[in-house]
Amino acid sequence: MIKITPRLLALIPLAVGINLALGxxxxxxxxxxxxxxxxxxxxxxxxxxxxxxLTGLVSQLAFTVISGNATWLAFLPIQLAVAAxxxxxxGRGWFRSVPTVIGTGLAMGLIAASLSWPISYLLFGGVTAxxxxxxxxxxxxxxxxxxxxxxxxxLSNDLLDKTATFFIVRVVLVSLPARAIGRFPAAGRALGRA
Amino acid sequence: xxxGFVPGSGPLHRAxxxxxxxxxxxxxxxxxxxxxxxxxxxxxxxxxxxxxVERAPVLKxxxxxxxxxxxxxxxxHGVFGKHPVIALGLSxxxxxxxxxxxxxxxxxxxxxxxxxxxERGVPFSFSFLLTATLQAVPRLRARATEIxxxxxxxGLRVRGSIWRRAAAVIPLxxxxxxxxxxxxxxxxxxxxxxxxxxxxxxxxxxPPPDSAVQRLxxxxxxxxxxxxxxxxxx
Numbered sequence: 001m002i003k004i005t006p007r008l009l010a011l012i013p014l015a016v017g018i019n020l021a022l023g024x025x026x027x028x029x030x031x032x033x034x035x036x037x038x039x040x041x042x043x044x045x046x047x048x049x050x051x052x053x054l055t056g057l058v059s060q061l062a063f064t065v066i067s068g069n070a071t072w073l074a075f076l077p078i079q080l081a082v083a084a085x086x087x088x089x090x091g092r093g094w095f096r097s098v099p100t101v102i103g104t105g106l107a108m109g110l111i112a113a114s115l116s117w118p119i120s121y122l123l124f125g126g127v128t129a130x131x132x133x134x135x136x137x138x139x140x141x142x143x144x145x146x147x148x149x150x151x152x153x154x155l156s157n158d159l160l161d162k163t164a165t166f167f168i169v170r171v172v173l174v175s176l177p178a179r180a181i182g183r184f185p186a187a188g189r190a191l192g193r194a
Numbered sequence: 195x196x197x198g199f200v201p202g203s204g205p206l207h208r209a210x211x212x213x214x215x216x217x218x219x220x221x222x223x224x225x226x227x228x229x230x231x232x233x234x235x236x237x238x239x240x241x242x243x244x245x246x247v248e249r250a251p252v253l254k255x256x257x258x259x260x261x262x263x264x265x266x267x268x269x270x271h272g273v274f275g276k277h278p279v280i281a282l283g284l285s286x287x288x289x290x291x292x293x294x295x296x297x298x299x300x301x302x303x304x305x306x307x308x309x310x311x312x313e314r315g316v317p318f319s320f321s322f323l324l325t326a327t328l329q330a331v332p333r334l335r336a337r338a339t340e341i342x343x344x345x346x347x348x349g350l351r352v353r354g355s356i357w358r359r360a361a362a363v364i365p366l367x368x369x370x371x372x373x374x375x376x377x378x379x380x381x382x383x384x385x386x387x388x389x390x391x392x393x394x395x396x397x398x399x400x401p402p403p404d405s406a407v408q409r410l411x412x413x414x415x416x417x418x419x420x421x422x423x424x425x426x427x428x
Contacts, residue, residue: 004319006390010381013327014374017334022367025338029352029359035367042371054323062327068197069259070222070295071288123226125284127266137266140274164363171364172371180375 002050012051015039016059020066022168032131033161036063037082041169044086045095046184052083074123078115082162085111089166089190096192101170105163113158117151126150132157197255197296199303204248206301210404211310213412214298217244220415221294227422231283238290245297252296256289259296263288309398318396334374341369 002008016039023036040059044052056079064072085108094100120128120136126146127133132153139149173191181187201207206214221241225234245252264285271281308321342352345365352362385391 004317004323005382006385007378007382009319009323009326009385009390010378012323013330014334014377014381016327017330018367018371018374020331021334021338021370022363024335025342025363025366029362031356031359031363035363038367038371046375058323058327061324062331064295065299065324065328066197066331067259068255068292068296068299070218070291071263073222124263124288125267125280126270127263127284127288133262133266137269140270146270146275164360168363168367172368175368175372176375183379 002054008047008051008054011043011047012055012058015043015055016062018042019059020063023063030131032157033164034157035161035165035168037079037086037162038165038168038172040079040083041086041165042172044083045090045169045173045190046187048091048186049084049087052087053080056080056083071124071128074119075116075128077119078112081111081115082108086166086169090186091189093189093192095166095170095173095190098167098170101166102163105166106159108166109155109159109162112162113151113154116158117154120154121147121150197252197299200251200300202248202250202301204250204301206244206248206250206297209301210402210408211302211307212404213408214301215307216412216415218294218298220419222291223419224422225287225290227419227426229426231279231286234283234286234290238286238293241290241293241297245293248297248301250297250300252293252300256293256296259292260285260289306402309400310402312396312398313401315395319390322390334370337373338366338370342366 018039019036022038023034026033026035036059037056040052040055043055057076060072060076060079064070085104089095089104089108094104120126120132126136126140126149135153135156136146136149139152140146144152173187176184176187181193206217221237224237228234228237242253267281267284267288268278271284272278275281304325308318308325311321312318342350342362345362346352350362350365351358353359
């Protein structure tokens with residue numbers, strides 16, 4: 001299990017802030033990605049599974065409290081799945097090269113989409129906040145059955161988003177100074193250096 | 195639109211913090227467990243009544259949050275699917291969840307919630323984590339804005355084609371994350387110096403008063419919610 005150390009107490013709020021700041025940038029510039037899990041994946045690469053799960057949980061709670069939209073809480077399993085898969089990927093050193101990062105990101109996108117579309121379709125009738133719903137509506141209006149429209153919209157967004165997010169975290173890990181890598185030994189393992 | 199605690203003197207403001215939270219949590223579950231369309235509609239009606247009694251200014255933010263959902267639900271289920279009743283039920287479901295949560299947010303003072311959690315033995319570090327996060331978010335957003343402004347001075351373009359906008363992500367993300375990582379040790383030492391590494395639980399000086407009636411209400415809500423799930427799904 002997890003021991004809440006002062007370092008963790010310092011890192012998690014900053015990681016959640018990164019999630020929300022980059023998520024806001026992606027929304028403001030109308031990019032077809034969310035970028036709201038960069039901080040969670042970074043914590044997975046720096047500190048491992050339990051801190052990443054805690055970051056995912058706090059991130060979703062903070063996002064819900066700040067937006068006032070409690071429907072976000074229903075998507076908590078996706079944040080937790082991203083955290084768990086990122087920790088697994090970091091432990092195996094899958095941040096070591098661009099091809100492995102792209103492969104991991106695509107796999108993560110598949111997992112995230114397979115979790116998000118039943119939540120979106122069964123609990124909210126295919127409607128959630130964000131640009132995914134616009135894609136769902138357009139596909140549904142073009143004659144695609146709602147179930148498949150939600151799946152296609154979730155897949156297209158999540159594949160792109162998770163691949164981009166894993167790529168950003170790799171760029172950040174590579175840019176970390178040696179002193180920081182020394183303080184977070186897991187980061188070296190994530191890059192396949194240990 | 196701002197959401198959060200709003201001072202007041204209604205029954206939910208005076209209640210133990212766990213009572214409004216129990217109402218919000220059971221609403222979130224009942225909205226799915228009760229049959230569409232009338233279950234969520236009745237639930238939303240009860241919450242509207244609570245909002246009026248409490249005089250909490252949450253109706254406007256709740257409507258603003260729910261409106262995009264209502265629009266897309268009407269288009270997808272009412273226009274394309276030709277099932278306006280389903281659209282109505284799902285809209286009431288979303289509205290009830292949002293209203294219940296905003297009501298809890300407006301009536302539970304964060305400080306009282308931290309005291310209530312500490313009284314029940316929840317480690318202070320967990321309460322601190324959420325509070326520190328809510329403080330860090332605007333700071334990181336402001337820093338992102340500063341980094342973006344600095345990069346634009348150096349010629350970065352954040353408007354135009356999708357590739358140009360996508361290319362702006364890395365020059366923003368890398369300095370933002372690296373500055374956050376550099377800050378971690380300094381903050382960790384400050385927290386350690388303030389005793390955050392301790393393992394003993396804190397004792398709240400003024401724990402919020404609880405009552406047998408409120409405990410009964412909370413247990414009643416839990417029992418009602420479990421019964422509704424059992425009737426619907428078992």
